[in-house]
Amino acid sequence: MSQHSDTTVLGFLLGHLAPAFDFSNVSIIALTSAWWEKEPHPMTEIGVAELPLPVLPFEGYGDMLFSHIDSLLLRLNSTHARIKPNAHLVNHFPGAGNVEKFNFGHTVFTDVGEARQGLFDIIVRPYEDGTLRPVVLLGHAVHNHMDRLKTALGIDLLSLGCIVRVLDTQEMAKDRHIVAPVAGAKENMPISLKHLVQHYKVMPNNLRTAGNDVVHIVLAAIITTLETELYVNDDDGDKDTYKERLNALLNRMMQMGKMKPPQNWGSPVFCTRCDRTNHFRDECRANYIVCAICSASPSAKNRAGARTHQTNKCLFAPIPVPNTTGAVAATMTGKTGSTAVGPRPGRATMK
């Protein structure tokens, strides 16, 4: 199916286009991640969402089609996992999400090994005969996230043997000639997730945190794929037709997500300050927590943050000098930039 565009493939999967293949048992799993804004950009969260099978064929246009989308998205299972060793690292760049507000369910905290295993268990599902259930992986700038997951968690998704296609909402936006609503934006420029959902008049709440992002990725992918059939009565092309219903749908997804039990991996409760699993950071009374490195830092900012974490989790620890072979200087270049995101030399990393 490599010859088909991303929107065409998702159209097949949703049963809305005459399928050229048997997609009846293909799982659609969306994935994203987030990392700390500062070097070495350690991964702080992952978001995974799965559309439950079977995805019954969508029929109809306009309102009838919207009802199908509505019922499908209400069944979406989404997960937000924060990576314990990095969970105290909070982003403050303009537009950064609040990592403590996962709107569509309950956050879990995992160590690196649990995150890798959890991801593996969601994606790799063998049948009784030993063959693997085929998966179509969906994301936004997804190859960048796959690269980062490989570095941070040691999981090489494409080598798992079950991913038959990777779909990207940035590519879907290009298929539909969507231009970001910002000055200077042009067709074919990579669009942000926020701008993509805003194109459909969705008012996102707390994006830039992986759990919320992954839900919006699924929503954006489905609407982008089905936009021609959905917006049949949108004569002026302003995409106002489903503005209220889409935002109401997101609100119901939040309510339903909160009623579901937490995922059975990691800890539902974790203090990012003292590492205990019986309270959250806001309730922490561990007076002894102070980072020796930050408390002695010449930077007033670092000194101010010294009580937020223990010394063993400090990312301002001196970096060991690389050996002559350069073996510890492993870095990786993201697709959209030249930022080094490799593991910090000397830090515990995955095998």
Ligand SMILES: [Zn+2]
């Ligand atoms: Zn604590």
Ligand SMILES: [Zn+2]
């Ligand atoms: Zn520190």
